Amino acid sequence: MKTLLRTCSSTALIAALLAAPTLALAQTAGGYTGPSSKAAAPAGYKGPTNVPLMTAKQLLDKGKDDQYVKVQGKLLSHKGGDDYEFADASGKMTVEIDPELFPQGASVDQNTVVELIGEFDKETFGDSTLDVQQIRVVSK
Numbered sequence: 180m181k182t183l184l185r186t187c188s189s190t191a192l193i194a195a196l197l198a199a200p201t202l203a204l205a206q207t208a209g210g211y212t213g214p215s216s217k218a219a220a221p222a223g224y225k226g227p228t229n230v231p232l233m234t235a236k237q238l239l240d241k242g243k244d245d246q247y248v249k250v251q252g253k254l255l256s257h258k259g260g261d262d263y264e265f266a267d268a269s270g271k272m273t274v275e276i277d278p279e280l281f282p283q284g285a286s287v288d289q290n291t292v293v294e295l296i297g298e299f300d301k302e303t304f305g306d307s308t309l310d311v312q313q314i315r316v317v318s319k
Contacts (some may be wrong), residue, residue, distance in 0.1 A: 181194075195206075200206045202269070215303045223298050226247075227252065228248045230247050230248060230296055231249065231251060232246055232248075232249045232250070232251065233249070234247050234250070234267055234268070234269035234270070234273060235250060235265065235267050235269050235270045236264065236269035236270045237269070238250065238272065238299060238307075238309070239270070239272055239307060242299045242301055242307070243299070243301060244297055244299065244300065244301035245299070245300075245301075246294065246298070246301075247296070247297070248296070248297070248299055248309070249294060249295065249296045249299055250265065250267060250294070251267060251292065251293070251294045251295075251317060252266050252267030252268075252292065252293070253264055253265070253266055253267075253289060253290065253291060253292060254274070254276075254287060254288075254289065254291070254293060255271070255289050256289065258273065261275045261276055261277055261278075262274070262275055262308075263269065263275075263276055263313045265295065265309070269313075270307065272306075272307070272308070273308045273309075274295060274307050274308060274309045274310075274311050275308055275309070275310050276311040276312060276314060277311075280311060280312070280313065280314050280318055281313065281314060282315070285316050287314075288315065290319070291316060291318070291319055292316075292317040292318045292319075293314055293315065293316055293317060294314070294315045294317050295313070295314055296308060296311070296312060296313040296314075296315075297309045297310050297311040297312045297313070298310045298312065
């Protein structure tokens with residue numbers, strides 16, 4: 180009987196030791212569950228960049244597909260969905276901006292100068308667009 184108790188105790192002890200890391204992992208592996216907003220993400224890198232500043236005309240005339248670029252100008256109008264009409268002194272083009280990319284707490288209208296960084300989608304037929312990945316308000 181003592182041998183059986185020792186065997187059961189040893190087995191229980193081994194099971195408890197094996198389960199302890201699993202329990203600790205289960206308690207911490209759930210991740211963050213509090214309130215969240217994609218728009219509240221950190222602003223990110225603000226240092227020097229090799230992303231070239233281009234005009235709308237330069238981009239439409241000489242831009243390459245999948246090229247990362249930066250443009251500065253105004254969003255003249257919302258065309259529907261994620262599409263906006265962007266303009267600078269050289270001309271106009273369509274840009275695609277996900278709503279969560281707009282700076283939180285800052286209003287952007289047709290008079291606001293913005294800087295857009297994104298990937299150029301060069302189309303052989305139809306309108307080429309800039310798929311915006313970052314937007315920054317330059318001035319009101």
